[in-house]
Amino acid sequence: MDRPKALSLRGMRIYKGLIATEDQKAIIEDLREVTRRAPLFSPMTPYGKPMSVRMTSAGRFGWVSDKAGYRYADRHPNGQNWPPIPKRVLTIWEQVAGTERSPECCLVNFYGEGAKMGMHQDRDEMDFGQPVVSISLGDEALFRVGQATRGGKTESVWLQSGDVVVMNGEARLLYHGIDRIKTGTSTLLRDGGRLNLTLRVVT
Template structure:
């Protein structure tokens, strides 16, 4: 485990290859029930470069009219999200250090040309709980700063199987994905990267 900054911990290679392959099969089952969709920015309606889905009692969504929020059903199918699988619950229990379970797992699929601008995860009511992030597939360049957008940032590469925990003083740090490195993993047959973020939403 590496302490990136106060409250931000990096667990390189936390999942070995067999565990990654099992997790991918689990995610495929979730996405077959709760299909990936393209989120759009509030106000402008500009589509993001990632596609997403969720599992858990709540799912994070965004649209032009109502903006960022958590809701119990898929925005396109109207069906409840699939439950968070035991393997993800186990990771949360091992690394989060938090006494309550996650209520949401956001599934982001990055094509090899996708990125994610600097942002804070602050739509949750319970900001004492950390965010636990799991990387699968191609390596990405992850950037993290401070609690204001103008704070100095640092970058690190996240490989398939890596886990990052944003908690404590680092819970509201700005972070993002600057780029994906194609052909750095053979986990996903068509390339790209999947990022899973476990969150506790309510106190």
């Protein structure tokens, strides 16, 4: 399948406006079913401080954080299985991921007013040869990308609803984070805020 054009930020591919507005709305409806079966929760870092995002997952595995550390778990903290990844979301993966494998986790992060995400690497997966695909929905977010080690120079870009970022190859292990969101810049979510979907092969 042909892949759409993308900008590059330090090797990360950024597909601006990849998802049409009607599809964004449909995905939000799909996610209502996900969060009904797997409610958003506020994760604790292993250091005892809560994260400012609320999160849940879909797929075979979900990403969780608590005093035991960061890891993938096959159950929601409530003991239930994670719901399936919505088909429309899998379609986006197929458009941009460039791998035969299917994602095993769709992490759903909700950024309300003031929520942010510190600089980190995605390194809890078994195979760093598999890509990470990140989908932005709702309010704009200031996305920052650094180096493969902590503390180097960084570059930032604003992500808007419908943008898709692919981290692969040399960019797969770059540090990245969300500095802040700009509330009220999208009406996709009725009560505002931003949803980020992160698709990953885990095993």
